[in-house]
Amino acid sequence: MQSFYVANGVLSHALTYNLMLWIRPSHWGNFVERLQLLAVKSSVLRNSKHASPEIFARMVSDTCNFPLVGAETNLQQQFHAVMAPGSFVPSASQCNGASCSSLWLPIDLFLEDAMDGLVVPSTCAIDTLTVIVKSLQALHSTMWHDTFLGLWIATLRLVQRERNACEGPVPRLDTCMCMLLSIVPLVVVNIIEEEECAVNEESQLGQKVDQQVSETLRRELVSSLQLLGEFEGLLTPPTPVASIANQAAAKAMMYLSGLSVTSGYLDSLSISDMPMNCAGNMRHLIVEACIARNLLDISAYTWPGYVNARVNQIPRSVAGQVTGWSSLMKGSPLTPAIANALASSAASSLAELEKIYEIAVSGSDDEKIHAATVLCGASLVRGWNIQEHTVVFILRLLSPPMPVEYSGSDSHLISYGPFLNTLLVGIAAIDVIQIISLHGLVPQLAGALMPICEVFGSCSPKVSWTLPTGEEVNSHAVFSSAFTLLLKLWSFDHPPAEQTMGDVPAVGSQRSPEYLLLVRNSQLAGNGANQQRHRRFSKLLCPPPADPIFMDSFPKLKCWYRQHQACIASPLSGLTQGTPVHQIVEALLTMLFKKMNRGTASGSSSSSGSIAEEAVLRLQLPAWDILEALPFVLDAALTACAHDKLSPRDLATGMKDLADFFPASLACILSYFAAEVTRGVWKPASMNGTDWPSPAANLAIVEQQIQKLLAATGIDVPSLAPGILL
Structure with a gap:
């Protein structure tokens, strides 16, 4: 915990200092004027308990005293003079390169925090990590060579910690690999592109600039990756990705041997084909990621020690073989067999990915489902070089446009039921949600899921489809997949902050559907911190015009969310006899707790079974209607347990039957039972003995x-x- 506060102190000073260096002299005067205007006009400052216009104005005045124009060295001296007394920040002169890991402690803390899957953030790890890295580089006055090396080593340590992780069932390796091979290269791209844009902007203004800045950064990146080869203990790949590292090493050997590199060759190359002294490592994967992002060129293959085997050891017997992605690109149809092969092998280029996306948009119904399976396979989880594009394509497919010739009264989404279900099931894994969150696209995912929930939650389960595999899927299944996925995007089972803290929370402090939509609309409008990146994603995600969406567009979802918040904030009440909701509650109780009905029936199991079957027939209702009744069902079940009319074992069995019948009910079970346990209304029930062994x-x-x-x-x-x- 102490290291957390130390890191926060480092970052707060670093961000202040980095802001002063980041704002160019040509912009500084305008920036100060805006700060002074804010100090005078801001109603928030006037009403704040922690700040005032006078304090803020004094801060602005102190900021103006920094001699930024033409005196960056003086600024560094003043800044370090402020930090010197009792400073906990180690001097860069005392800790060179990666030898002093405390320099980069904030990076380690951020990486670990980003791996926490309990609450999926709505912000982008790329932008946040970019700010942290630039701030630490400015604070410590390190060379970019040392900064890049510290960043690579911190992320490699993250992967190595995960390879032998023994706590919990939640997978994190794919998320860690995403951070190392997708997020961090994009962070480096951000840093270099921002510097290039700043240089170009100053050049257009007629100011004297150093055109060699970006070339210097690229040289520093190269030197950091060359030195990274000395850290052998961090470069051993985890077992699940060892074969991919071997392929990266084989690709370099093929280049040096003069063979053309084809994905068919690499797909067919096994570990038995590799020379004994040329197994791939993590640096091979990092270099391939940087080449794919145009940060390096293939001259990296000639670095000393990068390829250890002799080029004449390369097997050539399979060089002409065409398999997998190569077969698809040569015109082979997307059959089930090829789709299964592509789902287990990541696309190696954006062109291959675009080919699959094209099939998902314009292919036959079966081909669309096969394409969806491929997109949600290895290309999403381990296609690090094109991962953000895979996520964007999936999000676009989750929001198919209405056909021009469509004239039906129902939503056009219904006809996409089996296709959407394939996508939803494919991205439901916890590590996939984390990957999407690292790329900052959780708000976009929420915006795509809400219309699906609204439409399919309003359909009768009699609406069903048959998948190519022969499996039957109805509207309840599609709704449950979308609904449970949507709930993973915020702390849906937590009570509202105002109920627990006694005060109104700040905007965005309580993750909610409204907040996710607010961020989504802001991203598409290009109002994020990195506008160039957001504009690029905006163009891909939602071609113009991109209209904002709000909770009022989803009345069923909004109604459920209000009821849900009320149920977890206070004890349940308000069920009226004879209403449609009451009738659904009775039907659910009859179906789930058959033993409760044996006294009213003839007492035989067959009678109880017929009653339950009749109840199931009565429950061919839209999902939203069932969700509205579920809290009352759970309350009645707890009441029956409290009065010894229902055993704890039968309660557990009934909950399992409910989840099997309607998977989306798991969300209500979790949130409602958690709230009831917190309130302590119900007495503990003994579950040991004859029914449940001790x-x-x-x-x-x-x-x-x-x-x-x-x-x-x-x-x-x-x-x-x-x-x-x-």
């Missing part, structure tokens, strides 16, 4: 497993006291 026999094994995990971390703990786990 765990006492397994406690010794559990204790051994806990001690083994702790020992792996280097922590020695005594044996647990008898009965401590009971």
Whole structure:
């Protein structure tokens, strides 16, 4: 925790200093004028408890005293003089390069925080990490060679920590690899492009500029990657990506041997074909990522030590083989067999990805589903060089435009049911959601999911389709896939901040659907911090005109969200006898808790079964109607348990049956039960004994497993006291 506050202090000073260096002399006067105007006119400052116009004006006055114009060296001296007394920031002269990891501690902290899948951020890791890296470079006055090297090493450490991770079932390796091979190269692109744009802007204004800045940055990047080869302990690839690293090494060997590099060759190259002394490592993957981003050229293959095997050791027997992506690009149809092969092998170029996207847009119904499967496969998870394009294509496909000739009264989305379901199932994994979040496209994903939820949640489950595999999919399945995915994008099961803190939260402090839409609209309008990048994504995501969307466009979703917030903020009430909602509640209780009905029926299981079957037939209702009734069903079930009319085991079985019948109900079960446990209204129910065996026999094994995990971390703990786990 102490390191967290230290890092925050470093960043706060670094951001201040970086702002002073970033704003060019030609813009500084205009910037100061705007600050002074803000100090006088801002109503927020006048009403703030923590600031005032006088304090802000004094800060502006102090800022004006910095001699920025033509005196950058003096600024550095003043800044470091302020930091000197008792400073916790190590001097760059004392810690050169990567030898002092504390210089880059904020990067490590950011990387770990970005891996946390509990709350998916709505901001872009590329932009945030760009600011951190530039700030630390300015603060420590390091060469860009050292800064880039520190960035690569910090991210490689992240991957190495994950390769032997033993805590929790949540996969993070693909997310870590995304950070190393997709996000970090794009951060470097940001840094170089921003410097080039600044130089061009000053040149257009007739000011004297150094045209060699961008070339210098690229040379520093090259030297950092060359030195990175000395850190062998960090370069061993995790087992799942070892074959991809081998292919990257093979590609360099093929170039040096004069062979043409084809994806068909690389797809067919196995580890048995590789020379014994030429296994690929993480640096090979990093270099390939940088070449794909035009940060390097293929002269990197000639670096000393980059290729260890002799070029005459390359197997040539499969050089002419055409498989996988090469076959598709040569005109082969997208059959199920080829689709399965492409789904397990990432596209190597944007042209290959665009070919699949074209099929997903204009192919036959079966081809569209096959193309969706390919896009959500290896190209999304491990196609690091084209990953952001894959995400963008998937988001566009989730929002298909209305056909020009469409004249139906229902939404045109209904006809896309099986296609949309394939996409939704393909991106439902936790690590995929994290990958999308690292690219800053969670708000766009939320904007695509809300119309799907609104439309398919209003359909009867009698609307169904048959997939090419023979599987039946109805509107409830499509809705459940979209709805549960949407809920992963914010802390949907947390009570509103104003209910727990006793105060109105700041804008954006409580993640919500409204906030995600606000960020989405802002991104498409190009109002983000990195406008060039947002304009590029805006053009891809939603061709002009891009209209903003709001919660009022989704009345069913908005109604459910209000009920959901009310249910987790206070005890449930308000069910009226004889209403449609009450009738749905009764039908759900009849279906789920058959034993509760045996007294009213004839007492036989067959009678109970027929009652349940009748209840299922009565529940051929739109998803939104069932969601509205679910909190009352859960409340009735808890009440029955409290009065010993329903056993805890039957309650658990009923919840499982409910999730099988209607998967979207899991969200309501989670949030409602969590709220009830927090409120402490219900007494604990005993679940041991004849129905549920006592765990006492397994406690010794559990204790051994806990001690083994702790020992792996280097922590020695005594044996647990008898009965401590009971």
